[in-house]
Amino acid sequence: MIRGAVVLPNGTGKTVRVAVFAKGTKMDEAKAAGADIVGNDDLVESIQAGNIDFDVLIATPDTMGLVGKIGRILGPKGLMPNPKTGTVTMDVTKAVTDSKGGKVTYRVDKKGNIHAGVGKVSFTTEALVENITTIMATVNKAKPASAKGKYVTKAAISLTMSPSVIVDSLELMDIK
Secondary structure: OOEEEEEOOOOOOOOOOEEEEOOOHHHHHHHHHOOOEEEOHHHHHHHHOOOOOOOEEEEOHHHHHHHHHOHHHHOOOOOOOOHHHOOEOOOHHHHHHHHHOOEEEEEEOOOOOEOOOOOOOOOOHHHHHHHHHHHHHHHHHOOOOOOOOOOOOOEEEOOOOOOOEEEOHHHHHOOO
């Protein structure tokens, strides 16, 4: 299973609302970095009441006990913090700025497909190409040592509701 996150050089084109679970000085750091919601016990109560008005949840390791209480609410929505995607960290400032700046998480589904948003139609061709090469370089670096042969066999790009365009997978394999 390949799973990770990458910060796109040209962003995703979306505005992301970030919530942070932190204690003490980390709360101030999160507010200074631009987090939309910062809290602790009060944030747990708000989420339990059904107020989930954020797109990304970041937590410090010392607050994961609180986050675990609401795991059944956050898990199905894909909001549970995870160290592999960089949402459980002591460096709250970097996590918030990355999330606001165009961080995309990717993982392989059951059939071996990787889905990731790389931009919007309004982006320039150069910006889209740069975002795609960044994602492919990250995926190629994450290739497990046990995987033999061609790692990317097929690749396609599409808009949300449109037919896909096949991309030459040999070019994508060479991206480092």
